[in-house]
Amino acid sequence: xxxxxxxxxxxxxxxxxxxxxxxxxxxxxxxxxxxxxxxxxxxxxxxxxxxxxxxxxxxxxxxxxxxxxxxxxxxxxxxxxxxxxxxxxxxxxxxxxxxxxxxxxxxxxxxxxxxxxxxxxxxxxxxxxxxxxxxxxxxxxxxxxxxxxxxxxxxxxxxxxxxxxxxxxxxxxxxxxxxxxxxxxxxxxxxxxxxxxxxxxxxxxxxxxxxxxxxxxxxxxxxxxxxxxxxxxxxxxxxxxxxxxxxxxxxxxxxxxxxxxxxxxxxxxxxxxxxxxxxxxxxxxxxxxxxxxxxxxxxxxxxxxxxxxxxxxxxxxxxxxxxxxxxxxxxxxxxxxxxxxxxxxxxxxxxxxxxxxxxxxxxxxxxxxxxxxxxxxxxxxxxxxxxxxxxxxxxxxxxxxxxxxxxxxxxxxxxxxxxxxxxxxx
Ligand code: PLP
Numbered sequence: 001x002x003x004x005x006x007x008x009x010x011x012x013x014x015x016x017x018x019x020x021x022x023x024x025x026x027x028x029x030x031x032x033x034x035x036x037x038x039x040x041x042x043x044x045x046x047x048x049x050x051x052x053x054x055x056x057x058x059x060x061x062x063x064x065x066x067x068x069x070x071x072x073x074x075x076x077x078x079x080x081x082x083x084x085x086x087x088x089x090x091x092x093x094x095x096x097x098x099x100x101x102x103x104x105x106x107x108x109x110x111x112x113x114x115x116x117x118x119x120x121x122x123x124x125x126x127x128x129x130x131x132x133x134x135x136x137x138x139x140x141x142x143x144x145x146x147x148x149x150x151x152x153x154x155x156x157x158x159x160x161x162x163x164x165x166x167x168x169x170x171x172x173x174x175x176x177x178x179x180x181x182x183x184x185x186x187x188x189x190x191x192x193x194x195x196x197x198x199x200x201x202x203x204x205x206x207x208x209x210x211x212x213x214x215x216x217x218x219x220x221x222x223x224x225x226x227x228x229x230x231x232x233x234x235x236x237x238x239x240x241x242x243x244x245x246x247x248x249x250x251x252x253x254x255x256x257x258x259x260x261x262x263x264x265x266x267x268x269x270x271x272x273x274x275x276x277x278x279x280x281x282x283x284x285x286x287x288x289x290x291x292x293x294x295x296x297x298x299x300x301x302x303x304x305x306x307x308x309x310x311x312x313x314x315x316x317x318x319x320x321x322x323x324x325x326x327x328x329x330x331x332x333x334x335x336x337x338x339x340x341x342x343x344x345x346x347x348x349x350x351x352x353x354x355x356x357x358x359x360x361x362x363x364x365x366x367x368x369x370x371x372x373x374x375x376x377x378x379x380x381x382x383x384x385x386x387x388x389x390x391x392x393x394x395x396x397x398x399x400x401x402x403x404x405x406x407x408x409x410x411x412x413x414x415x416x417x418x419x420x421x422x423x424x425x426x
Contacts, residue, residue, distance in 0.1 A: 004336070004337035004338075005337070005338075006337070006338060006339035007338045007339060007340050007417075007420055007421065007424055008339065008340075008424060015421065015424060015425055016425065018417075018421050019418075019421040019422065019425050022414065022417045022418040022421050023418065025414045025417075025418070026367065026371065026414055026415065026418050029371045029411050029414055029415075030370065030371045030372075032371075032372075033372060034371060034372035034373060034407065034408070034411065035372050036372060036373045036374065036400060036404050036407065036408040036411075037373075037374040037399065037400065038373065038374065038375055038376075038395055038396050038397060038399075038400065038405075038408055038409075038412075039374050039375060039376050039396060040376070040396055040399065041191065041259075041350035041351060041396045041398060041399075042263060042396070042398065042399045043259055043263055043316075043398060043399070044319065044320075044398055044399050044400070044401070046319050046401075047259075047316055047319050047320070047398070048262060048263075050312065050315050050316065050319075051260075051261040051262055051302065051312075053302055054261060054262065054265075054298050054299070054302050057297075057298040057301045057302055058294060058297040058298045058300075058301050059301060060297065060301070063078055063079070063080065063293065063297060064079065064080050065079065067293075069293035069294050069296070069297045070293075070294060072289045072290050073289065073290045074290050074291070074293055075281055075284060075285055075288065075289075075290050075291070076096075076097050076098070076277070076281060077096070077097055077098025077099065077267075077269070077291055077293075077296055078098060078293050078296035078297060078300060079093065080300045081098045081267065081296045081297075081299060081300050082096040082097075082098050082269070084300065084303060084305060084306050084308075084309065085098065085255065085269045085271070086271070087305075087306040088224070088225065088255075088306050088309060088310075089221065089224065089235070089253060089255060089269075089271055090235075090237050090240075091237075091239050091253070091271045094274060094277070095239065095271050095272060095273065095274065095277060096269055096270070096271045096277075097269060097270045097271075097277060097280060097281065097284075098267055098268075098269050098291065098296055099267070099268050099269065099270065099291050100267075100268060100291055100292060101256075101258070101264065101265055101266055101267065101268060101292075101295070102256065102258070102268050103220070103222065103254040103255060103256040103258070103268035103269070103270075104143060104147075105268070106254055106268055106269075106270045107144075107147070107218060107220065107254055108147060109283070109284070110218075110252055110270070110280065111147070111148075111151060111153075111182075113279070113280070113283045114126045114181070114214075114216070115127045115132075115151060117283065118214065119214045119216065119249065119276070119279065120214075120249045120273075120275045120276055120279050121213045121214040121249050122213070122214040123213065123214070126181060129179065129181075130179070131154060131179040132151075132152075132153045132154065132179060132181050133153065133154040133155070133156055133177070133179045133180050133181065134148055134153055134154070134155055134156070134180070134181065134182045134183060134184065135156050135157075135158055135165070135170055135173055135174070135180060135182070135183040135184075136148075136155045136156065136157050136158070136183075136184055136383055137157070137158055137159070137160035137164075137165040137166075137183070137184065137185070137190075138157045138158070138159065138160060138381065138382050138383070139160060139192050139193060139353060139381030139382065139387075139392050139394070140160065140184060140186070140190070140191070140192075140381055140382075141184070141186060141191040141192075141220070141381075142376075142380045142381060142385075144184045144218075144220070145382070145383045145384070148383075149383070149384060153181075154179075155383035155384075156173060156180070157382070157383060158170055158173070160190060160193050160195055161195065162193075162195050162196075163195065163196070163197065163198040163200070163201050164185070164187070164195065164196075164197035164198060164201035164202070164205075165183070165185070165197075165201070165205075167201055167204050167205075170183065170204075170205070170208070171204070171208045174208060174209075174210040174211065174212070174215055175208075175209060175210070175211060176211055177211055177212075178211040178212045179212070180210070180211070180212060180215065181212050181214065181215060181216065182215065182216045182217070182218055183205070183215075183216075183217055183218065184218050184220065185197060185205070185217055185218065185219050185220065186220050186221070186222060186223070187202070187219055187220075187221055187224075187235050187236060187238070188221055188223050188224045188226075188233055188235045188348065188349075189223040189226055189227075189233065189346060189347070189348035189349025189350075190223075190349065191222070191223070191349065191350065191351055191381075191394075192344075192351035192352075192353045192381050192394040192395075193344055193346075193351075193353045194344045194345075194346025194347065194348065194349050194351065194352070194353065196233045196235075196347075196348075197235075197236055198236070199236050201236075202236030202237075202238055202241055203236075203241050203245075205217055205238070205241075206238060206241035206242040206244070206245045206247060206250065206251075207241075207245040207247075214249075215250060216249075216250060216251070216252060217238065217242070217250055217251040217252070218252060218254070219238050219251050219252065219253040219254070220254050221235055221253055221254065221255045222254070222255060222256065222258070222259070223259070223348055223349040223350065224255055225260065225309060225310065225313045226259060226313065226316070226348050226349055226350065227313065227317060227347065227348045228317060228320070228321050228324055228346060228347050228348050228349070229317075229321070229347045229348075231347060232348075233347065233348060238251045238253065239251055239253065239271065239272070239273065243273065248273040248275070249272070249273050249275055249276050251272065252270060252271075252272045252276060252280075253270065253271040253272060254268065254269070254270055254271075255268070255269050255271075256268035256269065257299065259316075259350065260309065260312060260313065260316075261299065261302070261312075265295065266299075267295060267296060267299050320397075320398050322402055323397040323398060323400075323402055323405045324346065324352065324397060326397070326402060326405045326406045326409060327343075327352050327395060327397050327405065327409050328343070328345060328352075329406075330406060330409030330410045330412070330413055331343050331354070331409065331412075331413055333410070333413070334410060334413025334414065334416070334417060335413050335416060335417060338417065338420070340356065340357045340416065340417065340420035341354060341355065341356045341357070341416050341420075342354075342355045343355070343395075350396060350398055351394055351395060351396055352394075352395040352397065353381075353392070353393075353394060353395075354392070354393040354394075354395055354412075354416075355391050355392055355393075356391050356393060356416050356419065356420065357391065357416075357419070357420040357423055357424075358389045358390065358391045359389070359390050359391070359423060360390065360391070360416075360419040360420055360422075360423050361378035361379070361387060361390045361391050361392055361393050362378040362379070362390055363419040363422070363423075364378070364393060364412070364415045364416050364419045365377060365378045365393065367415040367418060367419060368411065368412055368415045371411055371415065373408050373411050373412060373415075375393060375394075375395070375412070376393065376394045376395075376396065378390060378392070378393060379392070380394060381394050395409075395412070397409070
């Protein structure tokens, strides 16, 4: 069989031959006894090592203003750290809150506050609404969806395109339905598609009329600075766009250094209008006397300034860009021309989005597992883990070493081809 012929156009005999070839390739793969893991977007230890000067910092116990960082206080976070993030995110320092080690937990407490108390523009707490629904661009980040599910918030999916969510669909959903209270947006190098929200889409999100006065854009910029090429995407300035459209409180922005310094011991930030910041801090104050300012100061000393963050991200790029190239190479070698798979070519972020033949993603993941290659469960990038077309697989190549990425991805290509051949023969 010619591997460059689209699989669906092979004769029955050739297809049977192709299936037999893939079965023996798979048997060979299984016999290798691999134990590889491409499941989660975690930095590798080589990336974590880049930040190990943190372990010897801070060298001082006082911040710029002379405040002892070891003591209570300063709920909004260290001023100098807020300044660094303000510059990076193109917002004002007063719009930034620097918190603990997880932006996800800042998102969680924001939604809890909406549920219990309502937001700045809410007529009542969300928990007093009959139904609360969020727009979820898919494929998207699994933890966004499981968080909403845990609150009983309903999820309405729209397609995520290369320039952001399907805007006609979003605009028609928010226009008449006051139960639509929010949307998740990962604007830069989205998880998992790698898409970057364009200026035009951001402007439409900012300007669109919404039936809910407190409709909120959860702008999760987790990968804002995580470029894989020299062409560095610039995130749209959603706070200014919304303010200019008369909706200053619509967006709440999040970011963190989880994939900049340490994934378990970085710093997370939230940025929003002054009114939203006051609202967030007001509720936070009931549960905290202040953040870990020692870690804030440690990060300030480590980076020095915004340019220090950018320079550090270039060092990450050197470590992980070859792994993304290895994913593309293995998929191209194994699958190009067969017309049974499409994959993203991200210019940043942590993932490659692989779409296989409809109805075969679960089979591919199961085959890979049997061969010792752990993949994110099929459907993980959809609410409730249900991909209606059973075709989407999220690949996370940063954690394993380069050689393991090559081996694992060659194996994945075999599984994709085998599952497709099985399906087409059946
Ligand atoms: N947001 C997105 C889109 C992510 O992909 C991740 C981690 O994978 C997070 C948030 C988690 O961020 P943090 O470590 O700051 O809680």
